[in-house]
């Protein structure tokens with residue numbers, strides 16, 4: 169566990185900051201919706217106030233000797249590679265490099281796929297990723313969970329002698345890859361509801377369960393002046409880029425991991441959080457693409473990550 173700090177500045181109350189939790193990308197899996205991931209990276213880069221967390225399970229990280237390994241669930245670009253984890257690391261760093269170059273990565277988490285690989289094969293993809301994306305002295309590695317204190321300062325030109333800082337909104341973020349499971353929305357809601365009893369946060373972002381579900385709470389408190397105030401906090405499981413189903417045309421056994429485990433089909437994509445420093449509010453924003461996504465069954469089937477046209481019913 170780590171506690172990191174980051175400071176951003178703004179001038180006008182119209183400014184909005186965005187934070188996207190790029191969690192459970194599973195780079196290297198055929199089931200990774202890489203086209204959507206690239207689109208979201210582009211969306212973050214297009215807005216200078218848009219930041220991200222790499223939320224763990226960045227890599228699928230399943231080598232050949234792993235009992236979960238299936239050749240049919242390897243991305244096309246991995247075919248013929250002997251060192252699967254190493255190839256995933258190099259590919260991932262190349263893909264995520266523009267975010268690091270522009271200083272948009274607030275923190276990097278490791279997930280259970282990275283820790284399992286380290287435990288069984290002594291290959292540390294998380295360490296390699298942090299090393300590959302670090303650009304200065306600022307710590308970006310958070311471990312499996314931790315805190316990010318995001319200080320959002322309002323600067324005014326009229327106030328240069330005080331360093332320009334006019335007022336500060338200090339947002340306390342708890343970020344964790346997540347754990348546990350369960351299939352039902354009630355189970356996820358229970359976990360999110362309990363979280364505030366153990367961690368103090370304004371925003372909690374979790375992954376692992378490959379679902380998008382959020383919970384807003386407004387605990388009350390009294391001020392020293394005897395006024396009642398409410399505090400706003402948001403907790404969310406943030407989604408995934410791992411497709412929960414894929415239609416393939418081959419009759420060979422090529423089972424998607426989520427299908428095998430009996431996970432319910434879920435929309436692909438991740439939440440973005442919109443921070444309004446003027447109002448000191450945090451809003452949960454759904455992914456901007458429509459459901460079903462382009463890879464969904466209503467528009468066509470998918471074979472090895474490539475869209476195929478839907479056959480006419482006639």
Ligand SMILES: [Fe+2]
Pocket residue numbers: 192194225279376377378
């Ligand atoms: Fe995952």
